[in-house]
Amino acid sequence: MLEALGGLALLVRGLALLSTSLGAAMGGPARRVLTWATAHWGRAWLAGVLVGALTLNSTALSLTAMGLAELGIAGFTTALVLGLSAKAGATLALLLAATPLGALALPILGVGFALALLRRFRTWGEGLSGLGMLLLGLSLMTQGFLPLVHSELFSLLREGLEGTWFWPWSLGFVLAALLGSANAVAALALALTASSALSLPTALLLTLGGGAGSGMVLAVAGWNRSPLTLRVALAHLGWKVLFSLPFVFFLPGFSELSQKLARLVGLGPEGAVAQGHLLYHLLASFWVLPLLHPIDRLMRRLLPDNERQISPRYLSADALDSRELASSLALREVGRIGDQILEMLGDAVKILGQGNGNPAEVARREEKVDQLARSIVLYLSELSARHPGNAPLALMTAASEIEHMGDQVRRILRKQERLYAQNLEFSREGRGELCEAAKRLLERLRVCLTALATGNTTLAVQVTAGREGMQRFLLELRRSHLERLEQGRTESRATTLAHLDLLIVLDELDQSVTRLAQLSQELHGQEL
Template identity: 30%
Template sequence: MLTLLHLLSSIALLVWGTHIVRTGIMRVYGSHLRRLLGHSMANAPMAFTAGIGVTALVQSSNATALLAISFVAQGLMALPTALAIMLGADVGTALMARVLTLDLSWLSPLFTLLGVFLFLSRKQTRAGQLGRVLIGLGLIILALQLIVTAAAPITEARGMQVLFSSLAGDTLLAVVVGALFAVLAYSSLAAVLLTATLASAGLISLPVALGVVIGANVGSGVLAWLNATPQPAPARRVALGNLLYKLAGLLALPFLPMLVEWMATLGFGAQTQVIAFHLAYNSLRCLLLLPTVGLMAGLCERLLPERPQDNGIAQPRHLDPTALDTPTLALANATRETLRIGDLVETMLARLLEVLREDRPEPGEDIRRLDDDVDALYSGVKLYLARMPRDDLAEQESRRWAEIIELAINLEQAGDIIEHMLGKVQNLKTSQRRSFSDSGRDELSQLHSLLTANLALGLSVFLSGDSHSARQLLQHKRQFRKRERELAHAHVHRLHQQVVESIETSAAHLELIADMKRLNSLFCSAAYAALEGSNTGKQRAAGETSTARELPNAEPLPGKPA
């Protein structure tokens, strides 16, 4: 029992190592890999090569599949190109399996020691994330050695020999086992490495090992399909084509007995034979299928036709889930979606002015529809940011994360306030059948104009973080407050003069002014975050300067006299 536990823990260590390498590479080079895939759209061979290179780096065809699926979902890549990338990803996985099964035992302690040093000393930097990758590589190599050690006693157990020998006569069962392990481990690479290691230890026969390898390929296709299930039809077509290509590899099963007999004459070890089969199988299959990407794209389009499901509510456009492992990209996506919320709020403000000036019902209907859109996009941004690993964010990235969520919250609240203002105006015009005086309407229009300008400037400050624009925004906020007080006093003066329209609409008029005051505070909040970030940078620079001056033998700062 203890021996089996050691084997299972070694397998878990192998899976964890591949996960660490994949996430570490994506966080450091995720943007570059996405750019590489984005630039490989000229032809199928170039896309095929890009798929090999990206997968060899991230050590996961599933990660490459997520990138390709996201490109197709956003309309940035054609389906045949994405399918060519997925074929290249299978070859990239096979190449990395070959590299990792070389005799690299001496690298395990070196990678682990160096990786831990870099990760702990520079955790929030690129060097720290590269240390994370080295730790993962060290764990993979160590796990392969532990699997060999733990499997040795198991091979001598009579019961285990009977269990694994039962698989020898059922190749399809071995395929199913391989597919299940690839799905559970979230990595076909881990499944292939484990299979090769168990075969070298004599725990499983060569026919079973080859069946498990084919099954692991199919499992990675199933995994990509499961990940693409929530995506729109264009994205699911990529996963479907990838899965169909993997299933096409099952045509090799009838030839396995002859292949095993021929491989037995070569005199190589079991591990070498399994890895060589995996590389040859994927390379030959993918090269033969590469010319068919256009036909497969057409088949997938027929199997998964576009079915528009427009419920009238806006959906996020920029929240790419595959970018979550790359914080800079994920934050940029969230920023773009938050600015989109700001545009919707700006449109709501414009419709509110129409409601104040006109009696048509259409602007009010637009405001309610737009508020539903704001709520939907805000929920998307909030959940997207919640999925980001904040512990691994650098200080600047963590600050940007907070700025985005704060502005999204403020814009969502602004949308609710505008909808409530709509209700007040419509209630005044329809239920009470009253209207604002000409002076009162002009005053509300003036505040509305200032409010719209502050919203636009606030979004600009949020995007640029410019301290000068932030101070200008705060000045505009004070000017708005001053104008708001002046107009409130003017309204009270009209009440003193017994202006009938002002008396009838007094409560609603003052409430709308108070609502605009709240909106102005929400729109100008971005200025404080920008100024806080600027002051933090200045304080850090000042601290470094004072530290240098305090050290007796400190070198002078660049540009400063010694």
């Protein structure tokens, strides 16, 4: 039994090493394929199968699809199809394990080890090592199960599994949920079949449960994320569970078909497990296609967007036919995220002045800024494709600049939090100076955003002209801090790096404000 368990551990580790190495080797092409896939669910199906087969890591690809959905790059249907089809492509690993390559496990492992010693071929060497470990682990599992086949305890266990569909399916589900891999459970079923420990129908039930249970890792990963991400994860899990039921109810026909497919390629009973594994995942990814929109509507009813779901207020796809209207709406949305930055910087001023505040609220606003800025950029890219011109580019730059300001404000708060963790505190004068600098910056940002929203170029010029004065003020604050250091002030010496870094961040923020004012002049100096 321990030999079989060791074989399973070796197989899981080999599968992880193989998929990691292939992912590194195919990373560039795979990312380009995924970028191409986000446009349509049909592309997503092809890309998922291809990338899944190339990397043998469907879980990572499914998590990537969920991330793309959360970022607004892929929709629900595209993300769901990408994850399901990746499972189908990744079954190639089990097909490899079912071939006679198992006899070459140790030579493959040895060649892989030798290649991994050479820097130039390290990735491919690790991939070959992973393949060798996978094949060797499968062989060890088969050998480990052989002595157990005739034991009384195993006979009782087998009778319990063979007598009903529920227990082998449930066992496969639980194992896949724990291991995070449908391939690992299918490999276990393959080894049990090869050692005659389980019949083919029972092994297929174990595989079907594993295919369904592998979606649990996505549900756990998506639990505390956006409603859209959770919808994708639960739809993936639910579809795999529901789609396994017809195979369960028509198990004799499924077993016979799997055997025929295995014989066509010259494989034995264990090959039928691999063929059944492939057939289930491939059909699950294919038959979901005509049901994508009903599933989307159902999941929206079950998991509606909550108040945390952030979406553009003014952007309209219908307005893209008019360059002027779409640009104006995008400008309003840019102004909206500008208001969020004002609130963030206002909170930062309070935290700098009082030494306490609500960083969680600032983090929430930064998330909102990031999502809205991304939506604006994607909207303007579509506008630019339809109506080339300078306005979309300038607005894109403005949205990006404001998003960058959000990152800088968060840097201010992280510096403050780090001081709290170290039980350090700025000197009273130092904190006052930092607060005053942040207040001046807040006022300049307010004027800049007003100029951007109203088209008042006089205000924009005023902000641009005020840059030199802000630089001089920040230089004075550095000199003031240096004087406190020369006086040997304990608080100043303890917090000097944080103090100087905050002055740099404030200077970078002011540069962003100045650039935004210049963009405002550019935007309103031409027709939108």
